[in-house]
Amino acid sequence: MTSTLRGVAAAPGVARARIWRLPERGSDTAASGTEVGLSEAAERAATELEALRERLRSGGRGEESEIFGAQAMMAQDPELLDAAQRAIDQGRSANEAIRDAGEDAAATLAALDDELLAARAADVRDVAARIARILRGEQPPSLQQRSIAVALDLPPSITAELDPALLAGVALEAGSRTAHAAILSRALGIPAVVGARGLLDMAKDAQEIAVDGTTGEVFLDPDEDMLVEIERRTAAAGAQAAADEALHDRPLQTADGHRVMLAANIGQPEDSKRAIEGGAEGVGLFRTEFMFMGRATAPDEATQTGAYAKVLESFGERPVVIRLIDLGGDKDLPYLPLPHEENPFLGVRALRLADAGHEALLLTQLRAILAAGEHTGRQPWIMAPMVADLSDVYRLHELVAMAAFGRTLGVQPKVGIMVEIPSVALVAELVAPEVAFFSIGTNDLTQYLLAADRTNPGLAERQDPLHPAVLRAIARVVEGGHAAGIPVAVCGEMAGDPAGAMALTGLGVDELSMDAGAFGAVKRALASASLTDLRGAAEHALHAESAKDVRAMFESMLAPEREAVG
Amino acid sequence: MAETTIELRNPSGLHARPAATFVKAATGFKSDIRVTNLTRDADKSAAAKSMLGVLGLGVSHGHTIRITAEGEDADEAVKALREMVEAGLGEAIGG
Numbered sequence: 085m086t087s088t089l090r091g092v093a094a095a096p097g098v099a100r101a102r103i104w105r106l107p108e109r110g111s112d113t114a115a116s117g118t119e120v121g122l123s124e125a126a127e128r129a130a131t132e133l134e135a136l137r138e139r140l141r142s143g144g145r146g147e148e149s150e151i152f153g154a155q156a157m158m159a160q161d162p163e164l165l166d167a168a169q170r171a172i173d174q175g176r177s178a179n180e181a182i183r184d185a186g187e188d189a190a191a192t193l194a195a196l197d198d199e200l201l202a203a204r205a206a207d208v209r210d211v212a213a214r215i216a217r218i219l220r221g222e223q224p225p226s227l228q229q230r231s232i233a234v235a236l237d238l239p240p241s242i243t244a245e246l247d248p249a250l251l252a253g254v255a256l257e258a259g260s261r262t263a264h265a266a267i268l269s270r271a272l273g274i275p276a277v278v279g280a281r282g283l284l285d286m287a288k289d290a291q292e293i294a295v296d297g298t299t300g301e302v303f304l305d306p307d308e309d310m311l312v313e314i315e316r317r318t319a320a321a322g323a324q325a326a327a328d329e330a331l332h333d334r335p336l337q338t339a340d341g342h343r344v345m346l347a348a349n350i351g352q353p354e355d356s357k358r359a360i361e362g363g364a365e366g367v368g369l370f371r372t373e374f375m376f377m378g379r380a381t382a383p384d385e386a387t388q389t390g391a392y393a394k395v396l397e398s399f400g401e402r403p404v405v406i407r408l409i410d411l412g413g414d415k416d417l418p419y420l421p422l423p424h425e426e427n428p429f430l431g432v433r434a435l436r437l438a439d440a441g442h443e444a445l446l447l448t449q450l451r452a453i454l455a456a457g458e459h460t461g462r463q464p465w466i467m468a469p470m471v472a473d474l475s476d477v478y479r480l481h482e483l484v485a486m487a488a489f490g491r492t493l494g495v496q497p498k499v500g501i502m503v504e505i506p507s508v509a510l511v512a513e514l515v516a517p518e519v520a521f522f523s524i525g526t527n528d529l530t531q532y533l534l535a536a537d538r539t540n541p542g543l544a545e546r547q548d549p550l551h552p553a554v555l556r557a558i559a560r561v562v563e564g565g566h567a568a569g570i571p572v573a574v575c576g577e578m579a580g581d582p583a584g585a586m587a588l589t590g591l592g593v594d595e596l597s598m599d600a601g602a603f604g605a606v607k608r609a610l611a612s613a614s615l616t617d618l619r620g621a622a623e624h625a626l627h628a629e630s631a632k633d634v635r636a637m638f639e640s641m642l643a644p645e646r647e648a649v650g
Numbered sequence: 651m652a653e654t655t656i657e658l659r660n661p662s663g664l665h666a667r668p669a670a671t672f673v674k675a676a677t678g679f680k681s682d683i684r685v686t687n688l689t690r691d692a693d694k695s696a697a698a699k700s701m702l703g704v705l706g707l708g709v710s711h712g713h714t715i716r717i718t719a720e721g722e723d724a725d726e727a728v729k730a731l732r733e734m735v736e737a738g739l740g741e742a743i744g745g
Contacts, residue, residue, distance in 0.1 A: 154666040154701065157673060163700040189702045196708035200665040204705055207666075 086303050086310045090544060091280025093300035095269035096601055098318045099253035100294035103287060104231035106238065122168055122178055125218040130159040132224065136244055151207065155241065158211045164189055178219045186212020195380035202379050210239040227251060232293050236284060238265040248272050253295045255302050257283040277302050281539055328604025332363060336607050342615040344589055347597035349575055353391050356398040359600045366402040368523060368597020369575035370395055372409055382419045382445055388452035396462040405465040405523060406453055407502065408446060410434045434470035438483060450487030454497060463495045467523055471501040471508050477518050504528035509557040512564030522565045526576025530554050548631035549578040550587055555625050562592045573597055582609035583638035590622025613641045652728040653718045656735050659743040664709035668739035673701045675734055681721025689713035
């Protein structure tokens with residue numbers, strides 16, 4: 085039977101192939117009996133990495149090849165090898181010794197208050213794992229036949245080592261759109277789905293997998309019906325690529341010319357380029373968590389200012405919505421010690437940190453955003469997540485005022501909120517006059533409203549934002565926002581889903597913000613119906629029985645490829 | 651023993667690429683060469699022939715480093731490395 089899972093669409097296209105699994109971390113028992121010594125293993129690792137570098141360089145991927153040049157040097161690093169040798173002399177196994185030495189060196193780098201250097205930590209771990217693998221006498225992972233790689237995450241060197249002619253796709257349990265494997269997949273033109281929680285568990289006994297890198301869906305052991313569907317999607321994917329190209333220069337609008345602002349969701353400054361090239365009219369959601377992960381101390385004001393300024397600069401006159409950190413008990417950060425919680429998504433997170441002893445963390449971020457606005461002369465849009473009511477809005481304004489204290493602001497920021505807690509949707513008309521904009525986070529709004537945990541794949545079918553109750557909440561927010569004259573955007577995944585985008589447009593949403601990869605599909609969806617029809621359908625949807633019915637209705641309105649292009 | 655003190659002017663600091671250039675050059679000498687980041691921690695030094703050691707010093711733009719060498723080619727080593735840092739270790743450093 086087919087099992088389906090939804091992750092993050094990381095590289096478009098559809099593929100079906102056998103599953104290739106990344107070999108597990110070797111155990112010590114595997115190490116016994118090997119004859120290779122530490123220095124020889126390190127030398128071989130360096131040779132492998134040099135060869136990899138050459139292959140990439142001659143393949144015209146000079147930029148990427150640099151990573152492996154640096155890794156080759158790390159593999160021969162005297163301090164790394166000495167540390168490992170000392171541990172071996174003290175009786176540890178070589179396999180463990182090199183891993184620990186790599187872990188120590190990685191920790192030192194990660195602790196540095198320097199983005200670029202902290203990013204090298206993963207490279208060191210990767211090198212140590214490579215040496216350990218050689219010590220165990222194992223061959224580098226390789227593909228024997230056309231396969232789709234299934235793993236928790238794929239380290240850069242392994243991704244580059246796999247034969248691109250045999251790699252048909254990538255499906256990862258962890259990772260983000262900006263993971264190395266995702267970037268490589270886009271470069272190779274193969275589909276990838278990342279962040280598919282529960283994937284490894286579900287794929288345990290599966291043989292075959294299909295990935296749809298456009299929708300973010302993963303199908304394990306697809307059955308006959310599913311195979312037909314995948315065939316159809318594969319054919320459609322080719323036609324769509326051509327259609328998207330044709331739509332590239334057209335704005336996001338309905339068949340009768342009603343314009344909706346098209347914005348991009350980005351996770352780091354480097355994503356700006358792709359968004360701009362795709363035709364984004366702004367950034368609807370700049371997630372800032374990337375700067376806060378995997379480090380020993382919180383990023384300082386200067387580091388943050390640099391990152392925000394970069395994005396403000398790239399987008400020029402176009403608005404950029406910067407979301408304040410959405411961190412909580414689910415993230416284990418050394419500088420943000422939070423007590424264990426049973427339900428971290430309903431706990432002390434984001435704006436709530438301000439009243440839990442971490443006000444300084446938010447103030448630093450706010451000061452950095454204001455400074456970035458000053459440096460670039462651009463107006464930053466500040467968005468706070470986890471706002472429950474009017475009191476939270478006032479607290480937010482207080483924080484912004486505190487951050488601005490002593491600063492003469494040439495450009496005033498726009499302060500708005502993310503609408504994701506159902507309570508704030510219910511009092512939208514009370515809150516709207518006090519903020520500059522609403523942006524609806526449909527992912528969390530849906531999970532909170534429908535009491536369906538997003539992280540539980542078993543509840544996937546109960547998490548469709550096209551549920552009539554979610555649509556009613558959205559309608560209420562739009563009404564409240566428009567009564568106060570503020571724009572209402574949607575920055576959840578619903579905005580990038582064709583049926584979702586149609587429903588939202590019908591409900592009167594002003595802006596749809598999504599990953600740039602979804603631009604083409606959403607433009608096509610809106611172009612297939614008139615605003616009148618979408619309004620009618622949305623009104624009907626508010627009274628539907630289930631999300632399934634609503635989805636079916638909007639999907640039936642989607643024009644086939646050819647008509648939409650013309 | 652030879653020694654020199656110099657400010658690093660690479661815009662992104664001593665990150666992977668310039669660090670590799672530096673380490674490769676140091677490895678070409680017989681002397682025992684060590685580097686200290688005076689701006690961050692004057693008590694911590696690293697082997698100049700260790701990529702991880704050099705990266706671990708966390709040398710950012712504007713930091714001052716001390717290079718010391720001990721051995722038969724100590725003077726040449728310090729002189730050569732100083733010149734390389736001054737020239738930007740293969741990166742454009744302006745000015």
